[in-house]
Amino acid sequence: MIVYFSGTGNSRFVAKRIAAATGDELFDAFSSVREGKGFTFPDSGVYVFVSPIYVSAPPMAFLDFLRRSSFPDGCLAYFVMTCAGGMGGAPAYCRKLASEKGFTYLGTAEVEMPQNYIAMFKTGTPEENRAKIEAALPEIDRIAATISSCRELPDPGMKTWEYLSTEMVLTPYYKAFMSAKAFTATDKCIGCGKCASVCPLGNITLQDRKPVWGGHCTHCMACINQCPKEAIEYGKGTRGKLRYHGPDALMKDRQQQKRP
Ligand SMILES: Cc1cc2nc3c(=O)[nH]c(=O)nc-3n(C[C@H](O)[C@H](O)[C@H](O)COP(=O)(O)O)c2cc1C
Ligand code: SF4
Ligand code: SF4
CATH class of the missing domain: 3.30.70.20 (Alpha-Beta Plaits)
Structure with missing residues (x-):
């Protein structure tokens, strides 16, 4: 099952491409997030959580949804983060969530996609954004192949300072x-x-x-x-x-x- 949250479509696009390769079912968290509810996922097995990066971490709204949701025992979890430059401390948040939910954590992958945060930054031209998406396709396919064969995702080599700097700015930034x-x-x-x-x-x-x-x-x-x-x-x-x-x-x- 591929569970995704997406504001402007990048994470939806990545989730769909992974689902097309792995044959997994897709679950859009939009309605549950909007209603402030969780979801009871009935099936045990492999879960792939796809979302954007907000301030070097998964979106709080998505993490809250996953915390409210229930899953059967024995699930395996992959996390795939779409970002515009780097996922920073996100793997630590994903690992922590996996531990809270009792999942077996199989890693966090990053996919660089176009910038959508236009309140703060510029997005690219349509040509630049197309080129960025095309450049991301092989990485998405590598991630899907790893998931299909149930292997661990490669360690992204997150530095301790990346997690600590995310921890320091995250809550103040949201506020x-x-x-x-x-x-x-x-x-x-x-x-x-x-x-x-x-x-x-x-x-x-x-x-x-x-x-x-x-x-x-x-x-x-x-x-x-x-x-x-x-x-x-x-x-x-x-x-x-x-x-x-x-x-x-x-x-x-x-x-x-x-x-x-
Ligand atoms: C509030 C906000 C914060 C963001 N923070 C980061 C960040 O820390 N690092 C990064 O590389 N991209 C960041 N981005 C860019 C998005 O992660 C990226 O464009 C993502 O693919 C958007 O996914 P979506 O279209 O599924 O919503 C941010 C975007 C938003 C809206
Ligand atoms: S930017 Fe804020 S108001 Fe606009 S769609 Fe997203 S959550 Fe809603
Ligand atoms: S701002 Fe106006 S035109 Fe734009 S989406 Fe909202 S209602 Fe439609």
């Missing part, structure tokens, strides 16, 4: 920065409601056909990147910045271009 206060909708908004429907925390409501953000934001960047009119800004820093529309749209275009 100081993971807020929706800076989101606004411009006059380009057509009131379609997509931002509200893609928010994994149900943090957006539409009032007078305009989004209003609440107090539960995990900075997943789904709303701002997926608005079809690019009508959402985060303070002044996102004005004029490219939006990241996710791998499915990018790779679909590429396949169409390649057709004779």
Whole structure:
């Protein structure tokens, strides 16, 4: 079973590609995360948890979902983290979660994908992002082959300082920065409601056909990147910045271009 959480599609893309190679069933944690619930997974066996990296760790919302969920005894666990540069201290969090849940830990792998954190950084151009995804495909396939043969993932060689620096910044960062206060909708908004429907925390409501953000934001960047009119800004820093529309749209275009 491949259990994934994804804000802007990178982790979904990786989860689907692994599932296509291993033949595993897919479970999207979106609805459970949004409802603040866990899930009772009935089957024992191999679990692959796929998610983005938020601040050098798996997203708190995903870890909380896994903590609330129940699994039969004797499960084996792989973790696959999508990131834009490096997964930092994440393996330590995954190992800890595996121990809490009684899983046999089989390792954590990193897949470098396009940057989606446009509140803080720039994403690439569509061409740069396509190239990054294409460069990631062999690594995703290597990970899938390791999972298929039930071998341990190679040790990522995490340094102690990577874990310690993550521990030091993680909670303060969530408290100081993971807020929706800076989101606004411009006059380009057509009131379609997509931002509200893609928010994994149900943090957006539409009032007078305009989004209003609440107090539960995990900075997943789904709303701002997926608005079809690019009508959402985060303070002044996102004005004029490219939006990241996710791998499915990018790779679909590429396949169409390649057709004779
Ligand atoms: C809140 C937030 C924090 C992030 N922190 C990191 C980070 O510490 N290191 C990194 O390499 N990428 C970081 N990223 C980039 C994402 O991990 C990366 O783009 C990921 O593939 C997005 O996955 P998704 O499309 O499934 O949501 C961050 C993105 C967000 C939204
Ligand atoms: S997705 Fe964009 S256009 Fe649609 S309601 Fe939200 S801000 Fe407005
Ligand atoms: S408000 Fe936007 S950035 Fe925050 S959790 Fe919802 S979709 Fe993600």
